[in-house]
Amino acid sequence: MxxxxxxxxxxxxxxxxxxxxxxxxxxxxxxxxxxxxxVWWWENDDSALAQSWNKAIDIFEEEHPGVEVQFxxxxxxxxxxxxxxILDSNDAPDVLEYLKGNATAGVVSKAGLLTDxxxxxxxxxxxxxxxxxxxGLYENGTMGSGQRYGVTNYGEYVGMWFNQDMLAAQGAQxxxxxxxxxxxxxxxxxxxxxxxxxxxxxxxxxxxxxALALAHMDADSLAAYQKFDGEPDWAAWQKAATTFADWVxxxxxxxxxxxxxxxxxxxxxxxxxxxxxxxxxxxxxxxxSDIADFEWDxxxxxxxxxxxxxxxxxxxxxxxxxxxxxxxxxxxxxQRPEVQNELGNLGGVPVAAEDGGVSxxxxxxxxxxxxxxxSGDGGTLAWYPDWPVPGLNDVFIAQTSDLVQGNVEPAQVxxxxxxxxxxxxxxx
Amino acid sequence: xxxxxxxxxxxxxxxxxxxxxYWWYIVPGAIGFLAVVLIPFGMNAYYSLTTWxxxxxxxxxxxxxxxxxxADATFWTSFRNSVFFIFAMAVIPTAIGVVVAAVLFDFIAPxxxxxxxxxxxxxxxxxxILPIAVAGVLWKWMYQPEYGVINTMLSAVGLDGLRxxxxxxxxxxxxxxxxxxxxxxxxYTVVLFMAGLSRVDPALHEAAELDGAGWWQRFRMITLVQxxxxxxxxLITTSVAALKVFAPIYVLTKxxxxxxxxxxxxxxxxNFFTTTRVGYGAAVxxxxxxxxxxxxxxxxxxxxxxxxxxxx
Numbered sequence: 121m122x123x124x125x126x127x128x129x130x131x132x133x134x135x136x137x138x139x140x141x142x143x144x145x146x147x148x149x150x151x152x153x154x155x156x157x158x159v160w161w162w163e164n165d166d167s168a169l170a171q172s173w174n175k176a177i178d179i180f181e182e183e184h185p186g187v188e189v190q191f192x193x194x195x196x197x198x199x200x201x202x203x204x205x206i207l208d209s210n211d212a213p214d215v216l217e218y219l220k221g222n223a224t225a226g227v228v229s230k231a232g233l234l235t236d237x238x239x240x241x242x243x244x245x246x247x248x249x250x251x252x253x254x255x256g257l258y259e260n261g262t263m264g265s266g267q268r269y270g271v272t273n274y275g276e277y278v279g280m281w282f283n284q285d286m287l288a289a290q291g292a293q294x295x296x297x298x299x300x301x302x303x304x305x306x307x308x309x310x311x312x313x314x315x316x317x318x319x320x321x322x323x324x325x326x327x328x329x330x331a332l333a334l335a336h337m338d339a340d341s342l343a344a345y346q347k348f349d350g351e352p353d354w355a356a357w358q359k360a361a362t363t364f365a366d367w368v369x370x371x372x373x374x375x376x377x378x379x380x381x382x383x384x385x386x387x388x389x390x391x392x393x394x395x396x397x398x399x400x401x402x403x404x405x406x407x408x409s410d411i412a413d414f415e416w417d418x419x420x421x422x423x424x425x426x427x428x429x430x431x432x433x434x435x436x437x438x439x440x441x442x443x444x445x446x447x448x449x450x451x452x453x454x455q456r457p458e459v460q461n462e463l464g465n466l467g468g469v470p471v472a473a474e475d476g477g478v479s480x481x482x483x484x485x486x487x488x489x490x491x492x493x494x495s496g497d498g499g500t501l502a503w504y505p506d507w508p509v510p511g512l513n514d515v516f517i518a519q520t521s522d523l524v525q526g527n528v529e530p531a532q533v534x535x536x537x538x539x540x541x542x543x544x545x546x547x548x
Numbered sequence: 549x550x551x552x553x554x555x556x557x558x559x560x561x562x563x564x565x566x567x568x569x570y571w572w573y574i575v576p577g578a579i580g581f582l583a584v585v586l587i588p589f590g591m592n593a594y595y596s597l598t599t600w601x602x603x604x605x606x607x608x609x610x611x612x613x614x615x616x617x618x619a620d621a622t623f624w625t626s627f628r629n630s631v632f633f634i635f636a637m638a639v640i641p642t643a644i645g646v647v648v649a650a651v652l653f654d655f656i657a658p659x660x661x662x663x664x665x666x667x668x669x670x671x672x673x674x675x676x677i678l679p680i681a682v683a684g685v686l687w688k689w690m691y692q693p694e695y696g697v698i699n700t701m702l703s704a705v706g707l708d709g710l711r712x713x714x715x716x717x718x719x720x721x722x723x724x725x726x727x728x729x730x731x732x733x734x735x736y737t738v739v740l741f742m743a744g745l746s747r748v749d750p751a752l753h754e755a756a757e758l759d760g761a762g763w764w765q766r767f768r769m770i771t772l773v774q775x776x777x778x779x780x781x782x783l784i785t786t787s788v789a790a791l792k793v794f795a796p797i798y799v800l801t802k803x804x805x806x807x808x809x810x811x812x813x814x815x816x817x818x819n820f821f822t823t824t825r826v827g828y829g830a831a832v833x834x835x836x837x838x839x840x841x842x843x844x845x846x847x848x849x850x851x852x853x854x855x856x857x858x859x860x
Contacts, residue, residue: 379716
């Protein structure tokens, strides 16, 4: 027995020493100033973003002979969950893709872990004076204004993807008002088809509820909700929840949707099972490659001026980065037309593509519409419903799935959202 | 010769007289225990008395987090769900495991050979080997309401009325998750109980059989009684596992729909990493750790007592 204890103890010691070894190992690989650029991102190799960023690395290497680019692929979860610890350590890279938002970039910018890029952007003449780049601005940890801590390369917005063939079969036109949309959906219900592909177990449910709430909001009430600039219009949320519940009752939304994640609902649309799918531009690439049997397109939520969407995730430079000038060079390259056009042609939504630089149809549609949203001509980007307060996403998913199941009254939904919002919003 | 036989005796006596000489054997283990268990637990307890977002300086707030916790409906829901999961991971798998092990041991092995029974035992154990992420994804596919295999099969045999939104219905989701947990746990209990059965003296069964006892009587009077130590061990380990359960919930439902399948570990996790209320998450973790410790100690004591009784 004692022998066993000793073996066990020795094992523990080995483990402890091993852990200690791991902890101290990181310091040994430190880069020399100006000789290496450590870059991290989490996008998969076959994504539009990764392909265009790899092109940026090629250009960087060409222009910086003698500088070695050390790239590491991370995962989204890794950066979401331990990004703060990494940025606080001496192992931080020189430049990395980081999550926009109050709970992520906001928290670390407030803690002084990110380099303030305001002056760098001005000195280098970066074109960051558009609303897509608001996601890089933080003041006291709140996104949208203040100092610049990040620069985004891409944008995204949520719209209604539709199956042109199915609409034509019902003799339906692209709706321009909410009433027209409801009339189109009713036609499908009458024909025995559930019109809306919805994954309420995931973000599509909250996005739809947000679109319905945005129908009752204006710039002021949006600023109140997103930037704590006054009291949000909770009545708009109650009206949204009422419409949402009404759509479930009328059969526009399947009650099964609570067991369906976002990916499944997108797949079901791509398989031609549903005529409508309200979701983001990140589906453009997959749809372009997966849908062969029918014609498809996208319209903005009918009747709304405000649409969920924003600039994408950020390039940030940690305060502890060792080669900041090289990092700035790299960020600059990712904004160049050749990289941005490539991104658009691969189905991404570039923020700085040249006019006519995006030639592929899939990229051309979303890029043009995104630019309209940026300029304010075709509506305005309204960010996402869960941004104001950390953890709000879970609340939204819970509320929309309860709405679909009829477990909760619309008024209760609005007050539940308000309670979570109030509990999490910055004090004072 | 004399000296050789004499030496060990003397050594043994030295051991019993001075156990202090062996204390240093504890040092390596103690270091590991300190580094991996005690210090992190202490830090966690400290953080639970602060508000902290994970970066910057924690602010000391005393027992605020605990007061808030006591009034938090989600926290209580998570513990109510834990009770369900104790049934799913400890009670039901133990009950099924005993019966399956006895059937494999008493019927399958004698009639179809040890190989068949080993093969079946291995098959029952398979879910334990499968990474939970993989098993979770498989079950999610099967439970998928539109084209999942369960609903598809129900429709195929004309039972459309039984189609369910398995993981999406807040009344049903917890039972769907329990079903997965039972499936996961049965292998563990079967393997342990079969090991236990091979320890039981076959003469007991033979004697009972000669006296005219049927299988059910022998199962109740011999198998169950003889397996008491194994049953206690299984109940302790699986109950503790049920209280700490995280991975299957994370993969299957993320605590949803709503909070209908949330568990303390997942609730703590969301506070740490999603809402970045590290202090609050730490308070949940501390309560959970204390509770698990109390229950484990109580069960261990109970087990020691019953096992001693068994030995006598």
